[in-house]
Amino acid sequence: MTLCWIDGAPADRLSVKDRGLAYGDGLFETILVTSGQPRLFERHLERLASGGSRLALALDLMVIRQECLAFAAQMGEGVMKLIVTRADGQRGYGPTPDARPRRILQSSPLPAHPEHHAEHGIRLFPCQTRLAEQPLLAGLKHLNRLEQVIARGEWQDAEHAEGLMRDTSGRIIEAVYSNLFLIQGNVLRTADLSRCGVAGVMRAELLDQARALGIAVQITDLQMADLAQASEVLVCNSVYGVWPVRAFERQNWPVGPLTRKLQNLARRLLDI
């Protein structure tokens, strides 16, 4: 059974005047729930707060926290999606400064990813769709996601579990619904997301955990040539944790020791 709440009350239908629909004027979080608990919850709230501040959405984080906890307890397990929008608007782009954001919570079952993704690694599809460079929106998990929709539409086969996305200048940024890390000379490297990309909650967590373990980390511009230099490649998000990347076009990587270490860390954090 799926649950759905709008502003704290069970409901599954929304005003057509909602600015989330009209302009994608809002943010979302996709949160794993196990044993009735939202996982990496503080990080999700932190990113939401930062997005709210950048989009001038006056989020009531106390209420959001309480609702998410109550919703997760009812769910038990699955994926909890939280959407916040700038509520109803009149005609016109101008944001109403005193808008009280709307909260939408939806549950869905745990995704049925094949076990071999985590065990033996995945193949990345080479997406032609490029990410536009927009510093004002970079890093945010906002509701303007047509680039991801188009990119995910580029492949239908089950052979590719994810797709590699570059920006319009050719830099490697992320995967369609994951962040990407390369391991080069014992340094854990991931793309700078100041021009585009989504700053994933698991990405932030892995960066912090790696630093705490004394692993060198680098947030930088990544070029396609870096893939050939990498000894390990992995993708991560806050639902499945870490998947090794074993192949991209004609390049192959083993599932390496640092990837396994981060994967185990992610499993503990997600309770999976």
Added chain:
Amino acid sequence: MTLCWIDGAPADRLSVKDRGLAYGDGLFETILVTSGQPRLFERHLERLASGGSRLALALDLMVIRQECLAFAAQMGEGVMKLIVTRADGQRGYGPTPDARPRRILQSSPLPAHPEHHAEHGIRLFPCQTRLAEQPLLAGLKHLNRLEQVIARGEWQDAEHAEGLMRDTSGRIIEAVYSNLFLIQGNVLRTADLSRCGVAGVMRAELLDQARALGIAVQITDLQMADLAQASEVLVCNSVYGVWPVRAFERQNWPVGPLTRKLQNLARRLLDI
């Protein structure tokens, strides 16, 4: 009284699973209705069809046409907003190839623009928000409009009726909810929209009408320096028609003869 239909039936609430809300996965048109008729209707349908084809949305244009005509007849006058979305989705960006798009029609009253905008011209606000360069989405009137939301939030005063938007490379592209034309040496010039921007219905109409009148037109890259060279500047859209631009920062322009000619054309087309 405002009207609202979803898929042809009166309704003002929408499934929260709609991909228009989740990802901005859809398109819209804002259509002036006078005397029960949608104005520039064939051009609106044409743009919608082109957007649908670029986003792989299988639009039923016959049904859309009939619904819009019936809706406009009931409205009498005002602004009719048509949204089409990729209907309900499951979790995940991947578009379902057989999705039957959802149609949402909403009416709103005619906007109350001061008469002096059209008569004496407007002042443009210099928006700091830049448009990202994304050829895959350029020209489309899609539902990913956070750039316009942020740009429109840059000013609150009534002195500025519109804002000038540039792309991340500094080129002049458009105004927040209008397209922009410059007149330089008797040539009607407007921005190339192959990297970003919305290809407005009134823009297309004015370009065609100008060509038919033997006026030279040029679709090109426009730089800030072009403003200083312009003898007339105007903005246009399919609701208000044409407004002369009289001021931008320290630059001023008269309301010139070509602007008046295009404005009168637009009035006839819109029946205003």
